[in-house]
Amino acid sequence: MDGIDIMYFAIIGIVALGAGILIGRSMIAKGNAQKEKELEEKAARMIKEAEITAENIKKDKILEAKEKFLKLKSEFEEEASRKKNQIITNENKLKQKESHLSKEFENVKRQEADVKELRDNLTAQLEVVNKKKAELDKFNQQKVSILEKISNLTADEAREQLIESLKSEAETKASSYIKDILEEAKLSATKDAKKIVLETIQRTATEHAIENCVSIFNIESDDIKGKVIGREGRNIRALEAATGVEIIVDDTPEAIIISGFDPVRREIARLSLHRLVQDGRIHPARIEEIVSKTKKNIEEEIVEIGERTVIDLGIHGLHPELIKMVGRMRFRSSYGQNLLQHSREVANLCATMASELGLNPKQAKRAGLLHDIGKVWPEEPEKPHAILGMELAQKYKEHPVVCNAIGAHHDEIEMTHLISPIIQACDAISGARPGARREVMESYIKRLKELEELGLSFDGVNKCYAIQAGRELRVMVDAENVSDDRAGQLSFDISQKIEKDMQYPGQIKVTVIREMRSVSYAK
Template identity: 80%
Template sequence: MGTTLYIIIAGIAGVVIGFIISRLTQKSNVEKALKEAEDKASMLVREAEINAENIKKDKMLEAKEHYLKKKAEFEDDVNRRKNQLVNNENKLKQREQTVSKELEQYKRKQAEIDKLKENLNAQLEVLAKRKEDLEKVREQQVNILEKAANLTADEAREQLIETLKDEAETKASSLIKDIMEEAKLSATKEAKKIVISTIQRTATEHAVENCVSIFNIESDDIKGKIIGREGRNIRALEAATGVEIIVDDTPEAIIISGFDPVRREIARLSLHRLVQDGRIHPARIEEIVNKTTKNIEEEIVEIGERTVIDLGIHGLHPELIKMVGRMRFRSSYGQNLLQHSREVANMCATMASELGLNAKLAKRAGLLHDIGKVWPEEPEQPHAIIGMEFAKKFKEHPDVLNAIGAHHDEIEMTSLISPIVQACDAISGARPGARREIMDSYIKRLKELEELAMAFDGVNKCYAIQAGRELRVMVDAENVTDQKAGQLSFDISQKIEKDMQYPGQIKVTVIREMRSVSYAK
């Protein structure tokens, strides 16, 4: 037991001694590391002090250089400003000298002006005295003249004014007439040349169409077949074509009535095929009408393509070509729409080339300007706006669109081609014989023309001749002189321009003649 206890105590003592020795070893190592760290820190501090001293020296050198540079710049600026001040002082001295010289000149001129004023005042006094003497003399002469003429000065002045007024009016009217004629000749000479050249170089035929087509037959026996039993054939034909078939006592003819020329043409061709075939019954009528309608649609496209080729227009959309073909079956005031559009296109190209503009674009606009009239739907806007929107859908040139929309002034003109299309449209429509005019409105216009001339003083009779293109006025030779006749023709023409609407121009001819009548008994 004692041995065991001794061993245990010896083991514990060995462990304690080992622990103490290890702690002493660690302490010596720590002291050595601390000493090395202190040496290293002191070395770093010395190096930092050396670097700081170097940096301080560098900064001081830089600051000194900057100071010297700024000092030199400041001295230069001071010297420059001193020079400017010296220059300004010299300039001020020169200006003072100049001003002093000018002041001396002004004083001399002022003295001269004062002398002139004195002289003028003296002359004005002399003139005032002379004026008073002249007024007295004039009053004496006026009194003498009034006594001699038995007229006061005011009465004589009024008579003189009336005489001068009549002479001035006569001379003024003659002068105005000469000036206007000269202006018309000089200002419109070139325009007339272009328009006349355009009209002469364009030749087209005009076909007068209306709402009735005539279908000729070989004998009246065919009329019964067309009517059919209890009229079923004619009712089927009218229902299929949308026109009215009139079968009356007209020999060897059947009348096809309808406002749509395309429908009338379909009805006419269908009747022609039915009569040739001989089989006329409702089913056959419907079949023939359908075939004819397809043929007409193809013919419309062919007409449009042929028109475009004839005019040399390229790149037109197929829908626009189709609308051009439909113009063949439309009329405007009795003038075939396709012929009218072709004529306008040719005249636009001619006029544009004369003016140095794009002739191809002008021809394109002239052909398409009335395309809104063949719009298949019920129009809610003017045909010019409809045609412009339709052409815009197919990406036509902006100048062409503006010409279509502005040819009746519905929109503002923004292209030089637009007034050309408008002018050519008016030329084509206003040409004598191009369009039909309603008889009542025509007669009414002629009566208004004659009544307008009869309202002037001195007019005895007047006659509208040449289909309203000329107005001949007979005047009283006793009340109207030769000079007043010229003034009267001018006044009547101005009144017509102001109060009436008419195509083309109206020539006003005033005729004055003196007739002396005596009788031998």
Template identity: 70%
Template sequence: MQDSGILLYLLDTLITAGIVFFITRLFLGKAIKNREAEAETRAADIIRNAEEKAENIKNQRILEAKENFLKKRAEFEEETNKRKRAIQENEQKLKENDRQLNQQREQVKRKEEELERQRQQVTQQQDSVKRKLEEAEKSRLNAVSQLEKMAGLTADEARQHLIDNLKAEAETKASSYVKNIVEEAKLTATKEAKKIVIETIQRTAAEQAIENCVSVFNIESDDIKGKIIGREGRNIRTLESAVGVEIIVDDTPDAIVISGFDPVRREIARLSLHRLVQDGRIHPARIEEVVNKTRKNIEDEIVEIGERTVIDLGIHGLHPELIKMVGRMRFRSSYGQNLLQHSREVAKLCATMASELGLNAKLAKRAGLLHDIGKVWHEEPELPHAILGMELAQKYKEHPEVCNAIGAHHDEIEMTSMISPIVQVCDAISGSRPGARREMMESYIQRLKDLEALAMNFSGVDKCYAIQAGRELRVIVDSDNVTDEKAGQLSYDISQKIEKDMQYPGQIKVTVIREMRSVAYAK
């Protein structure tokens, strides 16, 4: 009973286990099938995604290839079009050149035909002239032979006989005429000439003024010298740069020396110093303001001097520009002789001499005053001052005799009126009297002018002043066009140009000044 019970128990257990195994296997099979289905689905999704990505990549690569192809194609077409256009332009140029060459060939051909026609005409004319000459020569020979038969002399004998007769008669009359003139001239010419010159000089008295290159400005005390110099020399440098002279402040008691070859600049500097000392405010801005006002006053004074001069001499109807030039003569010198005083003196001499000779004294006086206006022209032309003065007089409608006298007083043109030799003689009288002129001064001033003109020819130079008796050249440049480096190079170039083109004693210091200014106004 126990064994059957165990068997039943075992059987029952096995059955239970089998049932469990069957159920478990059934469920496991379904799970495996589900897993396999899911794996197949995922694999299909991966394959589909991969195919989509591959398709996208393929499409992208195709698009890039197409874009690159289109780009290369566009570049190729553009390059091809350029070459086509260049070829077309070259073809057009060649066609144009061919057309021009054809035109030139036609022109040359027409000219050759015209020249050939002219040559034929000239040949025909030469033949005609030759025939006429031959006929004329035959006629002349016939006429000569007939005259020789009638006179019983040959042509050469008749010509020589006539010349001898005329020569003998002319020598007889000329010797008699010359003898009479010489005898009369011996009696009267020397006496009359001396009389006219002496009376002219006696009746004319002009102030003698010999200009130099130094002016002295007197001061009340030496304390003012420090104000004029300024802190670190700023005031005196500003004044020298603005006027173009050298201000010498040394141990000379109660005096400041102004050095410069131009009298106008020295006068501007002297008057500016006078105003600054009286005002008491001496600084760079004030100095420039005073210098500008003084320069304007000097210009007004030049006009006033010219007007006063023509009124004193009784000259009327003179052009305003010529009056201004006459006033400018006051500040110029000729060989050390003041130009205005020299011109006044020549004008009076000319008027006196013209009156003695019975000529137009007013025209002579006018020509004598204006004979040196070419020396005060504001530019430096290549023409001689006499020719330049004549051109200025012609420009301002002066009388032709006055213009000729101005241009001929140094024999640069032919004299066409009696006033011209009078102006020449009076100019020589005024310039040759004792103490009138100094040649060295004129050559010295000309050298300083040439020195300034040489530096002004360089690009970027605004102003230029020769100071310290020509031992220093101060050059002021435009700061907008000249840099600091270029300023250094400019000083070297100017010095080399001076060494090459000019002759001078000692050495010349070239100083290039570049100053930057910024101005604003507060309102």
């Protein structure tokens, strides 16, 4: 192929390329024109749809605005109508009030005129009454003057005679009436008093508690008796010295007898024996230790008994010291009658009787429980127990009614309250029950106490116990201050003073015990 052919083909190629480009452009221009037309038509359709939508929205908004306007207009018209009706109603009420006030005003004016007329009439009548009163006074003076001339008495003398006559007649009638009332009152009072006392006694159930002077300590076997006695009797002597009672170990099977007039001592001895037997170690040092602990336990038990008693009786606000004294009553007796049982019975009797008489049953019950409280206070034995009990009640801020009832129940002081004779009567009722008391027991205990106090009055005496029903006085002395020779002399002096100052049956053995102990500790 030569160069001309190549050129020819190149020209043809170029021409063909140009023709292709022209044709392509023509086709693109034609396509673009069609697309623009379609777009224009689409835009025209959208504009038309938008116009239609806008028109619909416009119509809806116009309709909604019209509805709202009509609704607001209707509400406004209703509110305006309501207010208008209210205004009309208020105007009608005001018109009615004005009419009512005008009528009342007319009535007031009419009443004022009537009052004025009435006042004028009363003034005229008062003048007439005053005139008639003056005439009546003048007539009375004339009448009195005439009566004075006739009777030769003045008006004051006649008045005095009339008063004396009426007074004498009234006194005669009154004395007769009072006499009838007193006779009737005496009959009914005696009957009512018997009824109240009988009802009180019947409503109060109690047991007869008689105190004994011995306690029985039961043991499992008689072998324990040897341990209790100890070598050469040292254990039993130590126990008697520590407790102040007599320990009787005889042929009674499975029993040890504890003898002593003081219930507290007997109880301490019984509990101490129980602990010693359970422990098994019985010797003088252990005995003293156990007795000391038992005494502390008894003190706690006394407080517990007092608290339980006041709770059972429903008594509140009692001082702790008085509660402790109430507990001590459990271990005291009055003519053989247990003091706590007696006081509880008197308290219940007093409360019942006070209720029957319409008095305060709580104060009566309180006074009944505390009426013998002076018997358990050993510091001032020379005072009567009623006075001592009253002073203790005053010391611990008891009510004056309670204090007077305690002090007056044996007539040591004057009774100032109605509860006081009730306490006295109930104390007599409790003590007068058949089998409630034994006079011999009281005198016996009093004699033993005096015997112990006589022994304690000597110098150098630490403890003093009356045992064997008062036939022996056991005296423990201080070994450092009392020698053996002095112990013998002391025994003689005490026996001589007993012969001189006391009355007693038979004879009294005076035993002075002087024990020397030396104690040291290995550290």
